[in-house]
Amino acid sequence: MSHDAHAHDDKNNGIFKITMSLAITCFISGVIIAGAYAITEPVAAEQRVKAKNDAMKELVKDAESFKAVDGKEGWYAGIKGGKVIAYVVPASGKGYAGKIDMLAGVTTDGKAIDFKVLKHAETPGLGDKMVGDKFRKQFANKDPKDMEVVKVPTDKNIQALTGATITSRAVTNGVREAVEAVAAYAASQKK
Structure with a gap:
């Protein structure tokens, strides 16, 4: 080689x-x-x-457990003592900077309990105040008909966040739709 x-x-x-x-x-x-x-x-x-x-x-602080609701994607029933005491359902609204994804807590008779923001792109210092207690507490025990955003505070409506009316409306509309959906579903269960 x-x-x-x-x-x-x-x-x-x-x-x-x-x-x-x-x-x-x-x-x-x-x-x-x-x-x-x-x-x-x-x-x-x-x-x-x-x-x-x-x-x-x-x-839903009183719930002992949560179980998925048949035929309703992303819906959960809060159970206490073997009975459904509330529902947690997905909610969303179109905010100033895009979609706001939330979970809404709703009573079995169709009133808001509270909501939790899962994802958003709202303006820091303005729109992101929607996660604060002061804004969220306005939703407790409200009927859908009272979930209307106002700039001048009233006892029964939702006061807009200063400088973030679009965000306030997006959240309110999302929660209202979730509450209405639960109310319709709960009514259909009673028949």
Whole structure:
């Protein structure tokens, strides 16, 4: 074998070794990533469930447990002593900077309890005040007909957040629609 042919074999051999080690590295990385995903995804899913349960518990404090409502996606019934005492349902409204995703707590006779904002992109310092107690407390025990945003405070309506009327309306409309949906559903259950 000439010196050149030997050098050529070594070169091919070197390329083969590099290719093999790359392939092995990629395979191992893939296994590690898939393994990490297999470990972290259930944890993330569990955290999402826990966050949702915590949010529901916050909205319906007296409930001992929550169970999914058949045929209603994302709806949960708050149970106490074997009886449904309230519902927690998804709500959303179109805010100033996009969709506002919420959960609304609603009594079985169709009154608002409270709401929790899950996701929003409203202006910091203005629109994000919707998560504050002062604004949220206005919803407690309200009928849908009283969920109207006003700029001048009244006893029965929802006073708009200063400088954030669009956000105030978005939240109010979202919660009102959720309360109306529960009221209709609860009425259909009584028949």
